[in-house]
Amino acid sequence: MSKTSLTKNQQIVFTALISAKGPLTAYKILDLALVKREGLKAPLTIYRALDGLLEKGMAHRIESLNAFVACSSAPHKEAAGFMICEQCGMTLELPINACEEPLRQQASSTGFHLHKINIEMIGLCSNCGENI
Amino acid sequence: MSKTSLTKNQQIVFTALISAKGPLTAYKILDLALVKREGLKAPLTIYRALDGLLEKGMAHRIESLNAFVACSSAPHKEAAGFMICEQCGMTLELPINACEEPLRQQASSTGFHLHKINIEMIGLCSNCGENI
DNA sequence: TATGTAATGTTATATCATAACATTTATGAT
DNA sequence: ATCATAAATGTTATGATATAACATTACATA
Numbered sequence: 215m216s217k218t219s220l221t222k223n224q225q226i227v228f229t230a231l232i233s234a235k236g237p238l239t240a241y242k243i244l245d246l247a248l249v250k251r252e253g254l255k256a257p258l259t260i261y262r263a264l265d266g267l268l269e270k271g272m273a274h275r276i277e278s279l280n281a282f283v284a285c286s287s288a289p290h291k292e293a294a295g296f297m298i299c300e301q302c303g304m305t306l307e308l309p310i311n312a313c314e315e316p317l318r319q320q321a322s323s324t325g326f327h328l329h330k331i332n333i334e335m336i337g338l339c340s341n342c343g344e345n346i
Numbered sequence: 347m348s349k350t351s352l353t354k355n356q357q358i359v360f361t362a363l364i365s366a367k368g369p370l371t372a373y374k375i376l377d378l379a380l381v382k383r384e385g386l387k388a389p390l391t392i393y394r395a396l397d398g399l400l401e402k403g404m405a406h407r408i409e410s411l412n413a414f415v416a417c418s419s420a421p422h423k424e425a426a427g428f429m430i431c432e433q434c435g436m437t438l439e440l441p442i443n444a445c446e447e448p449l450r451q452q453a454s455s456t457g458f459h460l461h462k463i464n465i466e467m468i469g470l471c472s473n474c475g476e477n478i
Numbered sequence: 479t480a481t482g483t484a485a486t487g488t489t490a491t492a493t494c495a496t497a498a499c500a501t502t503t504a505t506g507a508t
Numbered sequence: 509a510t511c512a513t514a515a516a517t518g519t520t521a522t523g524a525t526a527t528a529a530c531a532t533t534a535c536a537t538a
Contacts, residue, residue, distance in 0.1 A: 221516060223508095241494070254520065261495065263437075266516090278464065280494060280525095295449075297458050308452055312447030317467060320440055325472030326429050332410065332466045336450060340457030344434035353485060354534095373524070388488065393526065398485090405503095412525060 226252045227263040228284060231273055236303040237281035240264060260273070276305060278334050283307065296331035301342040306335075352398070354460060358384045359395040360416060363405055368435040369413035390468060410466050415439065427465035433474040440465075 218240055222229060230243050238258040238261055253261065253326070267273035272291035273282050276296060283296075286307040295310035310333055320330040347463055352360060352465060362375050365430070372392040373477035375381055386392065396414055401449035405414050415428075418439040427442035453460040 225518070229393075239494075253518095256517095257494080258496070259517070260521085262517075277466070279360040297453060297456070297460075299458075300461065306456075310449075312448035312452075316444035317442075317465070320444075321429060321467055321469065324429070324438075325475070326431075326467070327470040327472075327475035328429075328467055329432065329468070329469040332468070333449070334409070334464045335453055335458070335460055335462070336464070337453065338459040341458070343459035355486070371525075388486095389486085390527070391486070394486075437525080 220270075220272075221263070223254065223259060223263040224256060225265075226269075226295045228261060228267055230326050231267075231282060234283075237276045237279050237283045237298075237305050239279070239281045239311035242281075260341060268276055274307070276334065277332060278336065279303075279305075291330070293331040295335070297335045297337070297339070299339035299346075301338055304339045304341075308335075352404075353395070354404075355386065355391060355395040356402075358386060359392060360399055360404060360413045363399075363414060363416035363438065366415075367412050368438050369408045369415045370432075371411075371413045375414075390408075406439070408466065409464060411435075411437075423462070425463040427467070428465045429469070429471070430473055431471035432468050433470055434474075436471045440467075 215249075226249055227243060230246050230249055231238060233248065241297050243260050243264075244254065244257060251299075264273060264275075267282075268275060268291065271291035274285055274291075274294050274296075275282055276298065278298065283305055293310055293314055295308040295313075297306045297308060299305070307334055309327075309332070313333070314331065317331055318328060358381055359375055362378050362381055365380065365461035367458075370378075372389055374393050375396075376386065376389060381392075396405060398409060398415075400423065404417050406417055406423075407414055407430075408424050408430065410430065415437055419441075420461075424467060425442060425446055427440040429438045429440060431437070442463070445465070446463065449463055450460060
């Protein structure tokens with residue numbers, strides 16, 4: 215299966231992520247009409263589809279939420295950054311070019327063989343933080 | 347209770363984290379002789395002590411492992427970075443000064459009110475990555 | 479020492495994730 | 509086309525992580 219061709223379940227889950235307003239947990243995905251309608255019934259089915267999408271760089275896991283989002287740019291899986299609103303859940307994927315290099319430096323200078331960088335910034339989005 | 351004075355359970359859990367070789371989950375902490383001996387029996391007891399330590403900046407949560415480490419420098423809770431060996435679990439807390447500023451810039455430029463930055467770098471430590 | 483607050487104890491349960499094994503579907507060689 | 513193989517999916521059960529709700533105890537201080 216090539217990098218960009220999705221399996222049936224991956225398509226279903228990817229569509230769910232694309233349609234979502236924010237990050238979705240596996241169980242939230244499972245509850246969506248869109249997904250139920252297709253006959254997907256077991257958590258494991260969702261997790262397997264998500265694993266495939268992560269592997270293809272087309273989705274990312276938000277560790278601090280145990281949730282998943284569709285990749286908002288060209289597929290990638292080596293490095294990602296997010297701003298996450300702790301009030302409304304809004305999550306924005308960021309380009310992290312500016313800080314990636316110093317981090318890679320730090321890793322290589324200690325002999326660390328880096329596979330993946332994950333950056334999560336928690337706070338209030340401009341809407342939720344308006345009146346504080 | 348002041349920032350540096352720990353409650354009884356917080357002391358017990360903090361000692362456990364300090365003594366550990368790497369990150370510990372709440373349930374791993376609960377299983378330690380050191381902790382059992384003190385009479386701590388319920389997961390919630392551990393989570394509450396951990397919450398207190400996080401709040402005081404004396405421990406950090408490693409999101410990608412659902413685990414916790416003692417802070418390796420002066421207590422802080424606004425920003426932290428880690429290198430995590432996916433083979434042996436070795437985890438090293440990093441100074442992230444170099445990349446903190448560009449991230450704060452990105453946040454403020456979009457009106458995001460930043461509370462916390464968490465950076466996790468996954469890979470192989472110098473020991474585990476020796477022969478690859 | 480009375481009083482309110484923070485910390486702790488206890489039980490139950492919610493939420494997130496994977497193991498093990500069976501079956502079906504897609505793919506490629508002949 | 510058809511057979512062999514690997515990949516994907518289905519199904520059931522269970523493991524691992526985290527919190528809710530409420531009772532009790534310890535602690536600070538007026």
